[in-house]
Amino acid sequence: MIDINLHTHTYRCRHARGDAADYCAEAVARGLRTLGFSDHTPLPDGRWSSVRMAMGDLPGYCRAVEAAARAAAADGLRVLKGLECEFVPEFTAFYREELLGAMGLDYLIGGAHWYPHRGEWRGIYGTAMTPEQLRAYADYQITAMQSGLFAFIAHPDLFGVAWESWDRAAAECSKALLTAAAALGMPLEINGYGLRKPPKETPSGSRPMYPWRPFWELAAECGVAVVLSSDAHTPADVAAGLDDAAAMARRLGLRVVSDPLARLQAAT
Ligand SMILES: [Zn+2]
Ligand SMILES: [Zn+2]
Secondary structure, three states: OOOEEOOEOOHHHOOOOOOHHHHHHHHHHOOOOEEEEEEEOOOOOOOOHHHOOOHHHHHHHHHHHHHHHHHHHOOOOEEEEEEEEOOOHHHHHHHHHHHHHHOOOOEEEEOOOEEEEOOEEEEOOOOOOOHHHHHHHHHHHHHHHHOOOOOEEOOOOHHHHOOOOOOHHHHHHHHHHHHHHHHHOOOEEEEHHHHHOOOEEEOOEEEOOOOOHHHHHHHHHHOOEEEEEOOEOOHHHOOOOHHHHHHHHHHHOOEEOOOHHHHHHHHO
């Protein structure tokens, strides 16, 4: 059984329910030993604010996680304080000095829901991508990995939302992303939330939008290590999809990183 999940949201991001204590209670009931919170980070210029907490919510978020951590220690649950970040290069000092520095967060996850293309940010949900945009998405993910800010990259195959078939462009862009992850020793996340979302209907049948199986077959070939997450947006889902993601990793021969934060600690 997988007993660690580092990808958890709270009500503050405006599309999740429950607070840290509610998730901790559920995590203890389900036998987790480590629970990390990674709500969607606010950004200094307030962009994309409809799906993330406001800057003013950040201290309350930290206090809620810290209080839940103290209470959960008696139940043998280790609780960590993190954030899931869109990587905006001009905010590097904010991530490093404010979030990881002054606020003392344990870790950051890189999670892209937007990517830059020809000087503009484009949402992954919404319209289909062109091959050039897919390449921009992959290059952007590589830049995020190279920043050294992130413990792991959430749902690197999120482009499966916008890309219909596993074709040459999908394979080439994925190969570039996966080769970079392997070279950097950057774990990539098999995301349980994707398994709970409605499937994508394509001409060749329905499939999860993500995790997208051919992406992970290629990940195994490239020797990429993986992290398994529930990406919980409601307390009942605190461990949802972890066992399915583990089964997928096992079938494909992917190495699961048991504690991605140990790697960070070793590096400092
Ligand atoms: Zn979310
Ligand atoms: Zn998330």
